[in-house]
Amino acid sequence: MNQQRRNLLKHSMVFGLMATAGLISTSQAQEWSKAAFDGKSLDDVFKALNTATPEKSSAITLTAPDIAENGAVVPVGLTTSLKAEQVAILVEKNPNTLAGQFYFPAGTEAFVTTRIKMAQTSNVYFLVKAEGKWLMTMKEIKVTLGGCGG
């Protein structure tokens, strides 16, 4: 039998045992989804997140600029009154649509701020998963200087 496969089996067993032993909690075992991060369009990412196009929600409050002078550093953030367990930030016109996913275990506020890169002026979608359902809000951010390539 092929050695790589053996190793993989061994590792997945150890990982499984750690999970059962409570050494790693379920939220920590949130895998980095290659399918989601390799997505080249909104639809690719929605599919990887296992959702249809999410409904718009007015309960999500964004902190994001109208115009970003430097696409390499665009400060974005959101807060919501929804019981958010997960947030995803999608930049429609970036080479890879999904910028990041953020997980809030119980006891953590539905709030996050970070900085993203934007290749060009684009609609940015902020998705919130609350009670098992994805909702979203969108904002166009104008970029005067792109953040990728160059």
Add this chain to the structure above:
Amino acid sequence: MPDPMRIRASEKDGIVDVKILMRHDMETGQRKDAAGKTIPAWFINQVSAKVQGRDVFNANFGSAISKDPFLNFKYKGSKGDKLTVIWTDSKGEKRTDEILVS
């Protein structure tokens, strides 16, 4: 060993406000060097924060998170707790830093 993170965690009215600045180039795999060769992607893809062993925040990053990634989040907690932040990048490098909540 990667450069240390800068972490600030301060408690007010039972809510701990955490600000993290990681040191990482976050190469997208889109850029080319002077010779026109593509610089391979190399970026932090997972960040996790724990307090006394309990998960308080997790993030998965793509290559579109800015160079020297910044994160700000808030959780219910108290002063004096030990906050541990761990990141892993796409080459499997790791960095762990700890701070006491003030």
